[in-house]
Amino acid sequence: MKIVKRKRKKLRLERFAALMLIVSLMMALASSLFLRSYNNALTMQVQATEEQITVYQTENESYRVAIQNLSNKERVLSIAEMEGLAMNQGNVVTISGGE
Numbered sequence: 001m002k003i004v005k006r007k008r009k010k011l012r013l014e015r016f017a018a019l020m021l022i023v024s025l026m027m028a029l030a031s032s033l034f035l036r037s038y039n040n041a042l043t044m045q046v047q048a049t050e051e052q053i054t055v056y057q058t059e060n061e062s063y064r065v066a067i068q069n070l071s072n073k074e075r076v077l078s079i080a081e082m083e084g085l086a087m088n089q090g091n092v093v094t095i096s097g098g099e
Contacts (some may be wrong), residue, residue: 069075077087 052093
């Protein structure tokens, strides 16, 4: 009678389990590195966007000041006088800002 050893199947199962453990660890490491680099890229994009917002806010403020200077009543009246126009007090209507 021949003796059959069953250790071989157990050894194959242990090798397969060890291989799966190694593959799982490598996948976890790779995904961790990918997520860190992706997070860094997103952080850089956020910072760039915040810088653009700051630049646009500064430009908007300078445009507001320019609009106030250009729409100043004295400036409009001086341009009108240079063109030879005169103000007729009977046609003047004052609109308050409602404040």
